[in-house]
Amino acid sequence: MNTDKNTVIGIVLLAILFAGFFYFTNKQQQAAEDYQKHIKDSTDRVNAAKVKPIDTVVLKQLDSANKVAAAGSFTTAAIGTEQLQTVENEVIKVTFTNKGGAIKQVELKNYKSSYNDKPVVLGGSAKDNISYTINTANNATNLVSNLYFTPSAVVKNADGSQTVSFSIAGGNGQAVTHVYTIKPNNYLIDWNINLTRADQLLTNGNLNLTWNWQTKQAEKTALYERQMSNICFSEGGDFDYISQKKEHKFEKQGQWIAVVQQFFNTTVIAKNGFNNGNINWARSLDTDTTNTLATVDNTSFSVTVPAAATATVPFALYFGPNDYKILQSAAPNMDKIVNLGRDMYAFVRPINVYIIKNVFNFFISFISNYGWAILMLTLFIRLFTAPLMYGSYLSGAKMKALRPELDTLKKKFGDDQQGFAMEQMKLFREAGVNPLGGCIPALLQIPIFFALYSFFNSNISLRGQSFLWSHDLSAYDSIFHLPFSIPMGFGDHISLFTITAVLTSFAISLYNMGNTPTQDNPAMKYMPYIFPFMMLFFFNRLPSALTWYYTVSNTITLLLQFVIQTYIIDHDKILAKMQASRSKPKVKTKSKWQERYEQVMESQKKVQELKNKTQNKK
Numbered sequence: 001m002n003t004d005k006n007t008v009i010g011i012v013l014l015a016i017l018f019a020g021f022f023y024f025t026n027k028q029q030q031a032a033e034d035y036q037k038h039i040k041d042s043t044d045r046v047n048a049a050k051v052k053p054i055d056t057v058v059l060k061q062l063d064s065a066n067k068v069a070a071a072g073s074f075t076t077a078a079i080g081t082e083q084l085q086t087v088e089n090e091v092i093k094v095t096f097t098n099k100g101g102a103i104k105q106v107e108l109k110n111y112k113s114s115y116n117d118k119p120v121v122l123g124g125s126a127k128d129n130i131s132y133t134i135n136t137a138n139n140a141t142n143l144v145s146n147l148y149f150t151p152s153a154v155v156k157n158a159d160g161s162q163t164v165s166f167s168i169a170g171g172n173g174q175a176v177t178h179v180y181t182i183k184p185n186n187y188l189i190d191w192n193i194n195l196t197r198a199d200q201l202l203t204n205g206n207l208n209l210t211w212n213w214q215t216k217q218a219e220k221t222a223l224y225e226r227q228m229s230n231i232c233f234s235e236g237g238d239f240d241y242i243s244q245k246k247e248h249k250f251e252k253q254g255q256w257i258a259v260v261q262q263f264f265n266t267t268v269i270a271k272n273g274f275n276n277g278n279i280n281w282a283r284s285l286d287t288d289t290t291n292t293l294a295t296v297d298n299t300s301f302s303v304t305v306p307a308a309a310t311a312t313v314p315f316a317l318y319f320g321p322n323d324y325k326i327l328q329s330a331a332p333n334m335d336k337i338v339n340l341g342r343d344m345y346a347f348v349r350p351i352n353v354y355i356i357k358n359v360f361n362f363f364i365s366f367i368s369n370y371g372w373a374i375l376m377l378t379l380f381i382r383l384f385t386a387p388l389m390y391g392s393y394l395s396g397a398k399m400k401a402l403r404p405e406l407d408t409l410k411k412k413f414g415d416d417q418q419g420f421a422m423e424q425m426k427l428f429r430e431a432g433v434n435p436l437g438g439c440i441p442a443l444l445q446i447p448i449f450f451a452l453y454s455f456f457n458s459n460i461s462l463r464g465q466s467f468l469w470s471h472d473l474s475a476y477d478s479i480f481h482l483p484f485s486i487p488m489g490f491g492d493h494i495s496l497f498t499i500t501a502v503l504t505s506f507a508i509s510l511y512n513m514g515n516t517p518t519q520d521n522p523a524m525k526y527m528p529y530i531f532p533f534m535m536l537f538f539f540n541r542l543p544s545a546l547t548w549y550y551t552v553s554n555t556i557t558l559l560l561q562f563v564i565q566t567y568i569i570d571h572d573k574i575l576a577k578m579q580a581s582r583s584k585p586k587v588k589t590k591s592k593w594q595e596r597y598e599q600v601m602e603s604q605k606k607v608q609e610l611k612n613k614t615q616n617k618k
Contacts, residue, residue, distance in 0.1 A: 094319075113217070151165075162181070198305055206302045207305050235251070258337055267318040360373060493540070501554065505532040507558055
């Protein structure tokens with residue numbers, strides 16, 4: 001007992017020491033970073049004071065001369081003033097700029113940012129552009145994003161779509177025209193690049209696009225949204241993505257590249273495919289002073305253009321939500337941008353695509369509140385898994401009926417663990433108890449949990465849906481904001497749904513402890529408390545939809561166990577059956593697994609007896 005007590009005290013002291021270590025280490029690191037920033041700011045101010053003022057008039061003249069020289073035969077497009085033009089349909093508001101004849105930003109009408117309550121806008125920063133290089137003269141090239149195009153009026157087509165074009169003309173009959181078509185109720189924008197004298201404008205018939213883009217915070221916390229950000233793409237007709245890596249080089253023909261944040265994405269689709277692509281992408285490291293999530297820097301890909309005097313290069317641009325159904329019709333494999341299971345968790349994707357998604361959508365079709373729909377989904381999952389779960393609950397109930405005898409055996413054998421294990425297996429066999437039956441619920445929860453983790457993290461329909469005290473089921477609920485941040489993933493808030501999930505999980509652990517014999521090993525004794533404690537840290541930043549599901553699922557588990565124990569299982573009947581089994585002649589053969597297990601136990605018992613004899617002789 002003293003040894004167990006000392007072990008527990010030691011574990012607690014170590015935990016306190018580790019917590020103190022992480023706290024003071026983080027504090028010292030922050031102080032060091034602040035000092036370094038102070039030194040850098042001071043140095044920058046001193047260096048700035050030493051720089052001699054530049055004649056801005058001369059600088060502007062030099063800049064204009066350089067622009068005219070780079071424009072070559074497109075002299076009229078070299079100098080200009082940026083003009084903006086807006087075209088919108090039912091779901092998006094597109095702002096075009098004549099500089100580069102490009103899309104400057106896209107506002108999503110049906111979505112608001114959950115951190116500032118303004119419409120979600122994709123693009124719009126000074127660094128955002130999709131451009132390519134053309135030959136403007138002999139030995140001279142220029143990016144079209146540096147040239148000023150002439151815009152046309154918006155044309156409304158018979159099918160309800162709208163078309164706007166931007167064009168520049170060179171002195172040798174060369175011309176470039178960007179034609180954009182926006183369809184009704186559609187997030188996809190067709191973009192055709194029309195080239196006159198394409199053989200002169202392009203080198204070796206290659207249109208080399210360069211993409212620079214930044215994603216901005218749209219959700220409650222930039223930290224979590226940043227973690228959910230990644231780059232998705234189609235290569236060789238197959239879906240792929242990068243999340244931890246910063247670069248990717250295409251070895252096969254590519255079809256599209258998407259800059260993805262938690263619930264939205266911006267995608268460039270090459271309708272005829274592209275070659276020689278390189279992706280350069282990184283999450284923002286300055287997590288405290290900016291709402292930038294990630295940056296695409298000089299990502300490039302090449303489209304082969306047929307050798308002809310005129311050519312049209314077709315693209316499509318997607319600015320919109322990560323909605324599974326919408327992305328299915330945008331381009332092949334784009335629906336996989338919605339992370340319903342990838343890599344080592346790819347086995348849960350069929351569960352999400354064919355079961356959970358359809359069942360959830362069915363409940364939403366007649367239940368307007370998403371929280372109650374999640375409750376119905378939980379009931380469906382528990383009903384679906386009931387046949388497997390019932391056997392495990394039945395086994396647990398039998399274990400509770402056998403606890404008095406197990407405790408008696410424990411006292412009888414004392415420290416003889418091998419002897420106790422053999423008699424315990426014999427007792428289980430007589431009572432018809434499967435000792436591994438209780439593992440089935442835990443094992444069954446693993447794929448279901450990972451499936452729902454992916455589903456609730458990526459389901460945009462949960463975004464902005466309130467339930468009880470949660471204002472957004474796609475983000476964590478917060479009932480109290482802390483003046484500091486707790487490490488190990490806890491954060492600076494307290495989620496009530498996380499608390500309810502932890503408490504119900506803890507209640508299950510306590511309930512199940514009543515079905516097992518008393519443990520002398522402190523590690524085993526306190527094991528049921530470890531998982532609920534870990535949940536407190538892991539779940540506090542997860543979507544409240546997931547923690548609400550876990551709360552409901554745990555509550556159902558407790559109710560089922562109580563009902564089975566109280567009203568279905570007859571403990572006296574189990575004991576009577578066990579006594580009858582004992583009185584019968586032992587004609588039942590043992591399974592090979594039981595024989596091997598008993599042989600191992602017997603061997604370990606003999607080894608232990610030999611060790612005890614050796615120690616007694618000494």
